[in-house]
Structures are given as structure tokens and as C-alpha cells.
Amino acid sequence: xxxxxxxxxxxxxAFVLTSEGSRxxxxxxxxxxxxxxxxxxxxxxxxxxxxxxxxxxxWFGQVVQRSDDGGKTWExxxxxxxxxxxxxxxxxxxxxxxxxxxxxxxxFEPSPDDPDTIFAGVEDAALFRSVDGGxxxxxxxxxxxxxxxxxxQPGAGGLCLHTILIDPDEPERMVVAISAAGAFRTDDGxxxxxxxxxxxxxxELPDEDREVGHCVHRIAMxxxxxxxxxxxxxxxxxxxxxxxxxxxxxxxxxxxxxxxPIAVHAHEPETIYVVPIKSDSEHVPPDGKLRVYxxxxxxxxxxxxxxxxxxxxxxxxxxRDSMSVDGLDPCGVYFGTTGGQVYGSADAGDSWxxxxxxxxxxxxxxxxxxx
Amino acid sequence: MIRVALPQHLRTLAGVxxxxxxxxxxxxTQRTVLDALETTYPVLRGTIRDHGGGERRAFIRFFACGRxxxxxxxxxxxxxxxxxxxxxxxxxxxxxxx
Numbered sequence: 176x177x178x179x180x181x182x183x184x185x186x187x188x189a190f191v192l193t194s195e196g197s198r199x200x201x202x203x204x205x206x207x208x209x210x211x212x213x214x215x216x217x218x219x220x221x222x223x224x225x226x227x228x229x230x231x232x233x234w235f236g237q238v239v240q241r242s243d244d245g246g247k248t249w250e251x252x253x254x255x256x257x258x259x260x261x262x263x264x265x266x267x268x269x270x271x272x273x274x275x276x277x278x279x280x281x282x283f284e285p286s287p288d289d290p291d292t293i294f295a296g297v298e299d300a301a302l303f304r305s306v307d308g309g310x311x312x313x314x315x316x317x318x319x320x321x322x323x324x325x326x327x328q329p330g331a332g333g334l335c336l337h338t339i340l341i342d343p344d345e346p347e348r349m350v351v352a353i354s355a356a357g358a359f360r361t362d363d364g365x366x367x368x369x370x371x372x373x374x375x376x377x378x379e380l381p382d383e384d385r386e387v388g389h390c391v392h393r394i395a396m397x398x399x400x401x402x403x404x405x406x407x408x409x410x411x412x413x414x415x416x417x418x419x420x421x422x423x424x425x426x427x428x429x430x431x432x433x434x435x436p437i438a439v440h441a442h443e444p445e446t447i448y449v450v451p452i453k454s455d456s457e458h459v460p461p462d463g464k465l466r467v468y469x470x471x472x473x474x475x476x477x478x479x480x481x482x483x484x485x486x487x488x489x490x491x492x493x494x495r496d497s498m499s500v501d502g503l504d505p506c507g508v509y510f511g512t513t514g515g516q517v518y519g520s521a522d523a524g525d526s527w528x529x530x531x532x533x534x535x536x537x538x539x540x541x542x543x544x545x546x
Numbered sequence: 547m548i549r550v551a552l553p554q555h556l557r558t559l560a561g562v563x564x565x566x567x568x569x570x571x572x573x574x575t576q577r578t579v580l581d582a583l584e585t586t587y588p589v590l591r592g593t594i595r596d597h598g599g600g601e602r603r604a605f606i607r608f609f610a611c612g613r614x615x616x617x618x619x620x621x622x623x624x625x626x627x628x629x630x631x632x633x634x635x636x637x638x639x640x641x642x643x644x
Binding site for chain 2: 210211232233234235236237238251254255256257
């Protein structure tokens with residue numbers, strides 16, 4: 176019987192939650208790497224037992240952990256992320272130039288067909304690749320070397336590359352997103368990149384057509400339709416039907432169009448999920464009600480999903496990498512909160528249960544569908 | 547023989563209990579001790595000193611013989627008591643936050 180494995184990164188370690196396909200009972204393993212911030216754990220689509228975890232600390236720096244047995248055991252692999260050439264500078268919060276400095280890995284995106292190839296999105300924003308199972312890393316420096324690189328400025332969480340999407344039809348095409356530079360696309364495997372931010376409107380920017388400087392929080396794509404991208408921006412939920420060449424807003428009746436994660440249903444490419452958050456100054460659900468909003472029309476028409484979620488006195492946040500879907504039918508949807516809850520729905524969002532309630536603040540959730 | 551005390555997280559990472567004992571060839575300095583430590587436990591590379599330039603990470607401090615050696619030049623000789631193994635060379639995660 177197939178099952179689901181949730182890979183949960185938290186402020187104080189990693190957890191692996193496992194269920195059979197019914198998704199009504201879960202085993203909880205962890206914490207792994209207790210006391211360390213685990214920004215992201217992700218699995219290779221080509222080998223479900225191959226996992227990678229980003230283990231970080233303000234004291235001790237970056238460690239990359241790898242598992243070859245589905246998270247039962249781990250071994251540290253390479254942690255040397257060196258920018259290509261002379262790193263140069265980017266824009267700092269106060270508008271001055273600031274040296275590029277590696278801080279941590281925010282996101283791992285394994286290759287769809289090779290368990291030893293994996294991409295890492297890091298802070299300060301850059302894209303690295305390993306082709307030897309994480310032992311060594313090289314920068315795809317065409318991204319950071321883009322002529323706009325000196326204009327990139329950190330968001331409140333840092334200058335982080337947090338989203339990596341690989342086109343399943345044309346793996347040479349990838350989309351990445353950086354807070355607060357915007358979205359970028361390569362069509363040649365990472366050699367050259369161009370900003371794809373046309374149509375984004377960021378009220379903080381005097382020039383509304385500015386090429387970069389947009390605080391993109393997350394981009395999602397359904398593998399069957401890689402031309403269609405969905406974005407949760409700092410404010411605004413956006414959609415592109417041309418691989419990011421242009422964007423239009425699909426927020427419409429959301430109670431707030433501020434938020435962090437966005438996800439696409441595994442089998443319905445026009446069904447998308449967001450978690451509205453009141454504002455960038457409060458970072459809590461509107462009215463103290465934790466609601467996932469679902470659109471089955473690719474945006475603009477949204478319905479609140481509340482069954483099983485707290486509808487009073489709830490003031491948690493849901494971070495950008497903390498929502499994921501499984502590939503079962505009905506589609507499972509999962510998200511983690513800064514309050515330590517991981518909620519799951521085995522019916523595409525109609526109803527929710529708390530799989531765990533008291534983990535450390537959740538930084539990331541990846542759902543893995545097991546054979 | 548040099549005795550090195552690591553903070554808990556680095557002991558866990560290196561898979562060691564208690565003090566680490568290192569046999570050095572040549573002079574005992576911060577650099578030679580940390581080089582030997584990283585050679586014995588490669589997983590510690592990048593956790594105490596940055597890759598590349600080898601700069602001490604900002605929230606790491608070095609103590610021995612009741613003294614803070616963090617700002618001493620990396621190639622200066624360590625105290626004789628450390629070099630002889632009578633005193634422990636301590637790698638400390640600085641208290642920060644609240």
C-alpha cells in the first residue's frame with residue numbers, strides 16, 4: 176500500500192512523519208539534528224530514500240545532511256558553498272553596497288531523474304548545484320552575475336533564494352525566486368538568466384515597472400503544465416500563463432492577499448491553495464482564524480477551508496516552504512505553522528486534522544508520496 | 547598531546563563524547579590545533595572557521611588557562627599548559643540572544 180512521508184524542518188530539528196495511504200494515523204520520528212535550525216528537507220524523485228537536509232546555525236554555520244534510507248540514518252556531506260570568482264556586492268537595506276556573504280541553504284531541489292544531482296538555493300541569493308550527492312557544490316553564477324545583481328536587496332528574512340522549479344518537459348528551463356529581487360528564468364540550464372517580473376506591482380517601488388526589487392514569497396507549478404506559474408508575492412497572488420514572461424493578479428476575494436506559501440493540487444492544475452495572512456506588519460491570520468483558501472479556477476474565485484482548523488484566537492504564521500501536497504487520490508495537502516502544528520488534509524482541503532501540535536516553529540514541509 | 551573541549555552541538559556532529567585528544571607534530575598554535583581537529587573530524591570544517599580564509603566564525607570563541615584567546619593571532623604559540631595537555635583548549639559557542 177502506498178503511503179506518505181512528511182519531511183518537516185523546524186527551528187530546533189527535523190522530523191519525519193509517516194503514514195499509510197489512508198493518512199489517518201502517523202508515526203513521528205525525530206528530532207533529528209536537535210537544536211539546529213533545519214530550513215528544508217527534500218527527497219529525490221528518482222530515489223525516494225535519498226533525502227537532503229539543510230542544517231544551519233548562527234554559531235556553527237551550514238551543514239548538509241544526506242540520508243540514503245528514507246531518514247532513518249544521516250551522514251554529513253559537503254558544506255563548502257563558495258561564490259564563483261570575486262563575489263562583489265549587492266544592495267544593503269540602507270541602499271549602500273554590501274559584500275555577498277554565504278549564510279545558509281534555504282531550499283534544496285533534487286533533480287527529477289538523478290539522485291546525486293541537487294540544486295541549492297542559498298542566502299545571500301545564489302544557486303548552487305551538486306552532481307555528486309552533495310559532497311561538492313558549484314555555483315551557477317550566471318544568475319548572481321546578472322546585470323541587475325548589484326541592485327538586489329534583502330527582504331526581512333535576508334537575501335534568500337527560496338524557490339527552485341525545474342520544468343519537467345525541458346529540464347534546461349528553471350525558475351527561481353529571490354526575496355526581494357524577484358523571479359528569474361533560465362532556458363539554458365543555468366548559464367544565463369533573465370528577470371521575469373513583468374506585471375508585478377509592488378507599492379514600495381516608485382517605478383512600478385521595475386525589472387527587479389519585487390518581494391516574491393513563493394512560486395508553484397503543476398508538472399503537467401509548466402507554462403503556468405502561480406505566485407504568492409509579499410502582497411498579491413499572481414498568475415502567469417507564459418512561463419513568467421508576464422503576470423496578472425488573481426487575488427480577488429481573498430480576505431488578505433499577503434501570505435507566504437502557495438501550492439497546486441496534485442491532479443487538478445487549476446486548483447491552488449494559499450494561506451492569507453493579515454499584513455506584513457503583523458504576520459498573523461486575519462481575525463485570528465486560520466484559513467486555507469482554495470481556488471479551483473486557477474485564481475480569482477476563492478473559498479475558505481476551515482473544517483478542523485482553529486477559528487478563533489489563532490496567531491501563527493505559515494512560512495513560504497511550509498506547504499506541500501502528496502500525489503495520492505484524493506490529494507493530500509499539508510502545512511506547518513510557526514506554532515509547531517502540522518495540519519494535514521486527506522481530502523484536498525475539505526477537512527483538516529493536526530498531525531502534530533507541539534513541534535518547534537515549522538520552517539518547511541515537504542510531502543513525499545511513497546510507492 | 548592537545549586536549550580540546552567542543553560545544554555540545556559540535557561533539558554531536560563529530561560523534562565524540564567528552565574531550566578530543568590530538569597529537570600535533572610541530573608547534574601548538576590555534577591554527578595547527580584547528581587544522582588537526584578538522585583533519586581528524588572533517589565534518590567540523592566550516593563550523594568553527596569559515597571555509598577559504600579560515601576566519602573564526604563570529605560566535606565562536608577560544609579559551610584556555612582562564613584566558614580568552616579568541617583575538618590572539620592564529621599562529622602565536624598556545625600557552626605551555628595547553629601544549630603539554632595540562633590545560634584544555636576550549637572551543638565555545640558564545641552566549642547570544644536572550
